[in-house]
Amino acid sequence: MSDAEPLLAVEDLRTVFHTDREEIHAVDGVSFEVRAGETVGLVGESGSGKSVTARSILGLVDSPGAIEDGSIRYRGEDLTDDNWERHRGDIAIVFQDPGSALNPVYTVGNQIREALKIHQDLRGREARDRAVELLEDVGIPDAATRVGEYPHQLSGGMAQRAVIAMALACDPDLLVCDEPTTALDVTIQAQILDLLAELQREEDLAILFITHDMGVIEDATDRVNVIYAGEVVERAPTDVLFENPQHPYTRALLRSIPGRTPPEETLPTIGGEVPTPTGPATVCRFAPRCPDAFGACVEVHPDHQDVSEGGVDRSAACLLHDDNYPNETGLGDGPDGGGPDERSVAPAAENTNYGAVDHGGGAPTETSVAGDASGQSATGGVDDIDDGGGEL
Numbered sequence: 001m002s003d004a005e006p007l008l009a010v011e012d013l014r015t016v017f018h019t020d021r022e023e024i025h026a027v028d029g030v031s032f033e034v035r036a037g038e039t040v041g042l043v044g045e046s047g048s049g050k051s052v053t054a055r056s057i058l059g060l061v062d063s064p065g066a067i068e069d070g071s072i073r074y075r076g077e078d079l080t081d082d083n084w085e086r087h088r089g090d091i092a093i094v095f096q097d098p099g100s101a102l103n104p105v106y107t108v109g110n111q112i113r114e115a116l117k118i119h120q121d122l123r124g125r126e127a128r129d130r131a132v133e134l135l136e137d138v139g140i141p142d143a144a145t146r147v148g149e150y151p152h153q154l155s156g157g158m159a160q161r162a163v164i165a166m167a168l169a170c171d172p173d174l175l176v177c178d179e180p181t182t183a184l185d186v187t188i189q190a191q192i193l194d195l196l197a198e199l200q201r202e203e204d205l206a207i208l209f210i211t212h213d214m215g216v217i218e219d220a221t222d223r224v225n226v227i228y229a230g231e232v233v234e235r236a237p238t239d240v241l242f243e244n245p246q247h248p249y250t251r252a253l254l255r256s257i258p259g260r261t262p263p264e265e266t267l268p269t270i271g272g273e274v275p276t277p278t279g280p281a282t283v284c285r286f287a288p289r290c291p292d293a294f295g296a297c298v299e300v301h302p303d304h305q306d307v308s309e310g311g312v313d314r315s316a317a318c319l320l321h322d323d324n325y326p327n328e329t330g331l332g333d334g335p336d337g338g339g340p341d342e343r344s345v346a347p348a349a350e351n352t353n354y355g356a357v358d359h360g361g362g363a364p365t366e367t368s369v370a371g372d373a374s375g376q377s378a379t380g381g382v383d384d385i386d387d388g389g390g391e392l
């Protein structure tokens, strides 16, 4: 890691929604960095706070939400001090659904030219030529014709390419991609991932890659932050995270990737769902679903612990790594360790069933039931059957 100022430094970011009924701490103390030219992943299940983090970075959080604490520094300058306008074109975002990013009543070319006018002061012939060039850069064939087409004339994959071209029209240094391939079918997904990798190399773009799909994280990112219920629970270079995950949540996410579980075995998913954080974090929010939770996990909030090995910078927010809280369960047994078994005892947790689904034709099996012997857990146990895609 160089001493140079990172391109983007998010520190202790807290974004809260004040609804009539409750306060939702959607992003609750998130910190991470993106350096120039690298791809950093933000991965977690639905509802974990990924999109709110992305919108916070872009200054796009709408009422009843607001950034209440923390900083978002772009090249050292805190965007939360109302500096978004000044850096509007420096950070661009690509959303999941290209349909919502493109205006149906204007041609693709018109929309790119508009971005070129705003961000690069290009007009007329120059803007038109540049728009065609951008469409060529993102791999749209016959760009000179396509530039005059309307969004509905493009397939999903082509529309997402056009959205990326629009993002590039701002000449950004950082591209935030919020599930950019989730709405696309698998072959097209791979093509868009290839395109992003190529753009990153050629344009020296930094990318913040947001997804729920660990397979995409493995393919596309250099470093990764695992987010759960508004908090980053583990951060590491992608290869070491996959080799040796240190947080039980990360281990569970990894086990859910098809292909990492032998075909004759059941594909586990994580029983239960991400809780909505309606108050400040006082305990481990993952404890109710954690196969390794022990008493202290539902009493204290885990801070990030340094779990570096061999000079690799990484950390995990888990009491299993905190020497102040010795426990009898011990750490897992290697990369696949910490799995559900008899050691998993979570006395105070309400929902500790560990779901498993079958992806080979047999009946769904429960791989473990820990803690909650009363059977009152509502959402634990056998999950919906999901036999592919690596989705959670």
Ligand SMILES: Nc1ncnc2c1ncn2[C@@H]1O[C@H](COP(=O)(O)OP(=O)(O)OP(=O)(O)O)[C@@H](O)[C@H]1O
Binding pocket: 017, 019, 024, 026, 044, 045, 046, 047, 048, 049, 050, 051, 052, 053, 063, 064, 065, 212, 276, 277
């Ligand atoms: N406008 C809003 N008003 C109230 N709560 C919101 C609003 N937007 C998001 N939230 C809440 O913030 C939390 C985080 O949502 P977010 O959309 O960031 O999740 P996500 O990780 O992007 O999930 P997904 O994978 O489904 O996109 C959720 O509990 C969600 O209900």
Ligand code: NI
Binding pocket: 050, 051, 052, 178
């Ligand atoms: Ni989202």
